[in-house]
Amino acid sequence: MTSSTCELALRMGDNALILGQRLGQWLGHGPQLEEDIASANIALDLIGQARLWLSLAGRLEGRGRDEDALAFFRDQHEFRNCTMVELPNGDYAFTIVRRMLFDAYQRVLLERLAGGAQAEIAAIAAKSKKEADYHWRHSADWTLRFGDGTGESHRRAQAALERLWGYTHELFAADEMDPEADSLRGPWLAQVEPLLKEATLAIPVDSAFVSGGKRGVHSEHLGYVLAEMQYLQRAYPGARW
């Protein structure tokens, strides 16, 4: 196993962890009871996936850190999640459109990883892929309802899409750790484009902006997420209940 495998496990784990944390913030604030429960369920799946990925990353790293140590005792610049998942939840349209863009990405990425040669990566990916498919059904369904719903829901969904689109470039930015990242944009667009068309939402113009979360260069928002998530273990290291 190489360090790029460890890096991959960190990126996968941190994406799931931070988005799971963001979705958890909807608990008790969902627009309706069913959506409150949906957010909690999806967050739970993501935290479970994060646990599997980070536990693998810890083993590959070989410094004796388990998934909890990686989640609670790393600082911002050590997190490898894409910037998109750390952005504040915004309104429910923003939360849904972000998840739709992310779920579509997860589906193509996990499918590729599930067919890979490394057994541990493939096993976590195959398991997570089933969950990602289910999450996509939910986020795609709501994207459709918002886009093709009322004038107000359409306006909010379009605004969310405009704000988020630029952050999707990072997902497909190839680097030395993931030289084939750009090959996923085609299959990703093949899911996202028809859905947006059906939802009567306009695809924003691509920009030159590429966020740097997966390289550890984050927005100012990640620090607040970590402060909340890590507080207890930082204040009382090793606390259990």
Next chain:
Amino acid sequence: MVDAWQILAGISDPEIPVVSIVELGIVREVTQAAGGIEVAITPTYSGCPAIHMIEEEIVGRLKQAGYAEVRVKTVLAPAWSTDWIAPAARDKLKNYGIAPPGRVNLYPRSVECPRCGAARTERVSEFGSTACKAHYRCLECLEPFDFFKPL
């Protein structure tokens, strides 16, 4: 000593107590060696919180039955599927008020109400009381019910 599988078949799922962890397909393998007994389990959903209770229950029950060394190993591949749920367990789910999952590749267009059997039901939400269930409502008897999601 009682057969380990028989003991495991007596352990209920913590969230759906009418079915056992063997019937749900959570127990994948039992191997006995000189060093003790090893039980391989697989999680239903990645984040299912019941898995830790299940682990503790397995160790506790087997030790109680006289197995000195018990190890629980988690396996992820192949990923758990509702297709592994035993036919008898599907009936138990239904009698308990949970509509059992259809085959994964044949996602049902209509889910039968587990109480009155009516086919006229509607989905309230893709997500329900636990990670493995969706929330439905019967349009005939008007009762809400859980549907075990095919996965």
